[in-house]
Amino acid sequence: MFFQIIGSSHDDHDESLKSSYFNLPPLDVSIAFPQATPASIFPPCASDYYHFDDLLTPEEQAIRMKVRQCMEKEVAPIMAEYWEKAKFPFHIIPKLGALHIAGGTIKGYGCPGLSITANAVAMAEVARVDASCSTFILVHSSLAMLTIAFCGSEVQKQKYLPSLAQLGTIACWALTEPDYGSDASALKTTAMKVEGGWILEGQKRWIGNSTFADVLVIFARNTSTNQINGFIVKKDAPGLTATKIENKIGLRIVQNGDILLKQVFVADEDSLASTT
Template sequence: MTVRSQHQDETDKSSKPSYYYSPPLDVSVAFPQATPASNFPSAASDYYQFDDLLRPEEKAIRNKVRECMEKEVAPIMAEYWEKAEFPFQIIPKLGALSIAGGTIKGYGCPGLSLTASAIASAEIARVDASCSTFILVHSSLAMLTIEEQKQKYLPSLAQLKTIACWALTEPDYGSDASSLNTTATKVEGGWILEGQKRWIGNSTFADVLVIFARNTTTNQINGQVKQHTRKYLVKKDSPGLTATKIPNKIGLRIVQNGDILLKKVFVPDQDRLPGVNSFQDTSKVLAVSRVIVAWQPVGISMGVYDMCVRYLKERKQFEAPLAAFQLNQQKLTQMLGNIQAMTLVGWRLCKLYEAGKMTPGQASLGKSWITSTARKTVALGRELLGGNGILADFLVAKAFCDLEPIYTYEGTYDINSLVTGREITGFASFKPALSTQRSRL
């Protein structure tokens, strides 16, 4: 190995042109014809006046979330997305919105309607999908899972003074999460957790980790082994626990997804969460969170459309604004129509849930169809911005990449389609026929 001296480094620099080390121009200087997303565009996508369907309190939540995101997050999101770092300075500002905990009543939680929670999620995602995912994991997964320990944990979590994550997925089991390998073994005074989790959002800095594990003490042998799943609250400083950031992501780069290793991690009895005895119980939480997830692509599409409208009016080619060209107007119209349809499907899902009528299949269809439609919508926005469409400064490239993990998490498009298919036909088709036959041998 050759050790370079400071003199050699300085010599190399002096031998290259001065512009080689010049910092890049600010985008507003380098490209003054159009305004970057750090100065976020006005909302322009409510073409069918969806606003009329919202209650006054839901409009108030939307307005305060929109103002916070445009003022506090928009100016810094491209920088932190590029660095793949989380802007911890915004957590108190998000906490002040009083949206964490969503529909939970009491314990310092806001007790919002599901519609209000969904609208808040969309408004956050409109500016930055990573911030929306941060809140989703913390609130719609982890906080909704905590039951008997509500008084102990929820007040601080509701204010974002402490942060939570929700650990179900493992390296070997994503869509097939019900086959998880992480184990919980009963010992005196508590449980010992062993295993590994992957893709766990917020895990690298979470104060409280909700861990799903297989209870080794309740196996029942009735022709087959029936293993029960339990969930456990684990503190970030627990001996044997490590959480390491997953690098090299192309989407949701601000979200700190991690690999969690559990090596003889002790959890006291009082931190075992009751209420989950099978993966079907876990699916109840997932069905609710899928509604919120379905609203993230709605918000992303709204932001991209808003950005495209402003950009096409500002940017000129062939002596005319890009907005004046027929092809561009057709694409804008297609994007706008998609947003109206996605919004109304999402709104109906919320109303079904609030009336106690929503089924898991309906939630899955909403999530899969909306994310698929949003992909097409955001792709059109990417086309409309031409070369600038690949710059995070103008939002659409960032949104294009951020939508990809959302298309996959909380159930891939295919898996969610099968959940709906099972509900409408009565036949489960998750396992290939070959694997089903082998399991009977």
């Protein structure tokens, strides 16, 4: 009781020392820092110091302008808000899908088949406005989709790539683990062959898009060959959980997650055979 009384008196004393304006809300940035440009407004690209335009084809210039206009109009105004909340703005996914840049250089299967330059320019325009947004697309497109395109069977490409290219479904790519980071030679997650498929057991960490991905490309060590195999795992598979990593100070819009795999069954048809 004595300590409670002392503590209460101490708190009251501290309150009496605070200024009358202690709890006022912060000034609007336009008043506090009038010369600053709000994050939602991007100045026009008025110069081309290195004559970069001369190196692009008309098609590549058109892609750059299309992505730039979308990012400045649809994404820039809301990025600061979502960065503060460390949440992902799901409502912009259809707008990003309409740009038709997911899948990048992949040809066929509903993918854009861009040149390497066009793909790089498109991603640079996304990153110019927000690096978290470009990370979301790169994980989905340049990691997960390319793995399926390079290592998947014809059936797998036809099954998964068209929807991924439209951002109708979202993918993540799970290599990194808690103990050894992205050192593929040290993976502890295992894949044990059983009748009709595989059983995955292990843990992944820092996996972007994992908390809301429809398709998870997961790498595990084959217990029979000791080689690293890739697998396509669907969301909500029994034994699969993905939880958000909180309190990041960078790329806060990217939803990095911890993935736990407890006796997760993957059918043979979803094994990426070419990864062995």
